[in-house]
Amino acid sequence: MAVFAKNCPDIEFEVVDINQDRINAWNSDDLGQLPVFEPGLSEIIDLVRGKNLTFSTNVHDSIKKADMIFISVNTPIKRKGIGAGETSDLRWVESCARQISEIAQEHTIVVEKSTLPVKTAQTIKDILFSTDCLSEDTKFSVLSNPEFLAEGTAIRDLEVPDRVLIGGDDIEAMNSLKNLYLNWIPEKKLIFTNLWSSELSKLTANAFLAQRISSINSISAICEATGADVSEVADAIGKDSRIGSKFLKSGPGFGGSCFKKDILNLVYLAKYYGLYEVADYWRSVVEINHWQQKRIYEIIVKKLFGNLADKKIAILGFAFKKDTNDTRESPSIEICKNLLNEGAFLSIHDVKVTKEVIEKNLLDTNSYFLDNPKLNKPRWEFQSDLYKSIKNSDAVILLTEWEIYENINWVWVSSNVKKPFWIFDTRLIVKDKKIKELGMNLWQLGNSNSKVN
Numbered sequence: 170m171a172v173f174a175k176n177c178p179d180i181e182f183e184v185v186d187i188n189q190d191r192i193n194a195w196n197s198d199d200l201g202q203l204p205v206f207e208p209g210l211s212e213i214i215d216l217v218r219g220k221n222l223t224f225s226t227n228v229h230d231s232i233k234k235a236d237m238i239f240i241s242v243n244t245p246i247k248r249k250g251i252g253a254g255e256t257s258d259l260r261w262v263e264s265c266a267r268q269i270s271e272i273a274q275e276h277t278i279v280v281e282k283s284t285l286p287v288k289t290a291q292t293i294k295d296i297l298f299s300t301d302c303l304s305e306d307t308k309f310s311v312l313s314n315p316e317f318l319a320e321g322t323a324i325r326d327l328e329v330p331d332r333v334l335i336g337g338d339d340i341e342a343m344n345s346l347k348n349l350y351l352n353w354i355p356e357k358k359l360i361f362t363n364l365w366s367s368e369l370s371k372l373t374a375n376a377f378l379a380q381r382i383s384s385i386n387s388i389s390a391i392c393e394a395t396g397a398d399v400s401e402v403a404d405a406i407g408k409d410s411r412i413g414s415k416f417l418k419s420g421p422g423f424g425g426s427c428f429k430k431d432i433l434n435l436v437y438l439a440k441y442y443g444l445y446e447v448a449d450y451w452r453s454v455v456e457i458n459h460w461q462q463k464r465i466y467e468i469i470v471k472k473l474f475g476n477l478a479d480k481k482i483a484i485l486g487f488a489f490k491k492d493t494n495d496t497r498e499s500p501s502i503e504i505c506k507n508l509l510n511e512g513a514f515l516s517i518h519d520v521k522v523t524k525e526v527i528e529k530n531l532l533d534t535n536s537y538f539l540d541n542p543k544l545n546k547p548r549w550e551f552q553s554d555l556y557k558s559i560k561n562s563d564a565v566i567l568l569t570e571w572e573i574y575e576n577i578n579w580v581w582v583s584s585n586v587k588k589p590f591w592i593f594d595t596r597l598i599v600k601d602k603k604i605k606e607l608g609m610n611l612w613q614l615g616n617s618n619s620k621v622n
């Protein structure tokens with residue numbers, strides 16, 4: 170909405186939420202305190218906040234006045250009941266639709282911005298049109314307008330998107346939304362589809378992106394076994410214009426709030442329609458992702474003589490990728506939990522993720538140790554100083570591709586750590602050719618020199 174407000178100065182945007190703390194944070198004078206870290210966002214907030222962009226908890230009045238409402242709530246994977254572990258929990262979408270149906274006046278265009286299972290627009294429509302208090306002049310149009318931005322590059326992705334998708338069956342409402350985007354996006358990038366194509370395209374786009382990562386990660390294991398190098402293979406196949414070079418970086422697996430959730434939604438949808446082979450196909454993308462993390466953890470244990478008890482391991486990076494403070498589904502979580510369960514002491518560093526967030530993510534592993542009186546001492550620490558995290562460790566594991574990790578002073582490291590020392594580079598960012606000369610061991614993902622016997 171900040172990017173909308175910047176590009177549509179004559180239109181008022183009100184961001185409303187029931188969470189007062191969040192709204193307070195969005196209204197904070199200190200732009201460093203905004204709830205989401207995203208390069209370039211605070212500058213835009215500074216420009217438009219209080220002008221044509223406001224943040225408040227005044228949900229009722231805002232719905233009443235609105236010509237257009239974007240539903241942008243959380244849709245996590247359902248934990249219990251039918252579809253648990255696969256389909257999305259739609260309770261917040263449903264409660265938004267109910268509130269809108271009770272409060273909205275005259276013609277209101279309701280836009281699905283959250284990523285949703287296919288056919289959710291029908292649920293929203295059913296709720297909007299079912300209310301008893303619907304007066305004669307109340308009218309709703311429902312549109313799907315999925316978001317394709319990626320964290321870390323969100324502002325650029327919104328300012329210069331590859332395309333904008335508007336799904337619906339009411340051409341007038343679709344044109345109203347299109348007119349908003351025309352303020353800064355060329356018409357040829359605006360695509361009209363029916364509602365279900367729009368909803369399905371969002372899930373499919375994420376599924377295809379995730380599939381590329383699982384594909385290259387599966388090849389990384391073959392590279393390690395055969396003497397090939399995954400970066401060279403990725404480069405070679407990426408030069409084929411039909412394949413393209415993007416999303417071919419091998420790593421510890423995809424994280425983030427969307428890929429796994431969206432694929433599992435696709436799996437659920439396929440099963441619902443009896444398409445079991447399709448469901449199995451997409452499920453395997455998630456399974457390879459999980460396997461890659463397990464594989465990396467097992468290699469680390471093996472290289473460290475099968476024993477991590479009382480070894481200090483520096484974990485470099487907890488965010489699911491660089492330039493974000495988001496840790497949802499981060500590969501670091503699974504890998505750290507496994508290492509903790511082996512008895513290692515972890516010194517965790519990240520550029521943007523805080524100690525509190527890491528603590529929350531590792532909570533159940535921590536309680537495992539608290540339940541075991543013999544191990545009743547902290548098994549990990551948060552280190553804001555990169556070199557303190559590495560000092561006296563037995564190994565470092567690079568899990569997020571933060572730029573500062575590309576320029577680590579390995580000469581300093583070599584004389585300040587235990588020997589034998591291991592560097593596990595899961596992001597292929599260690600370029601220093603002298604690691605071996607400095608007396609350290611380097612394991613790099615998808616590299617034949619890293620072969621595990």
Ligand code: UGA
Nearest residue numbers: 316317318319320382416417418420423424425427489490
């Ligand atoms: C992803 C999509 O890229 C967006 O288009 C989409 O709008 C968004 O999900 C969403 O649905 O909200 P995001 O999860 O923010 O965006 O980040 P990505 O850049 O896609 O990265 C996802 C994960 O894949 C990260 O863990 C990243 O490290 C990993 N990745 C990405 C690789 O391992 N290799 C690659 O080549 C690219």
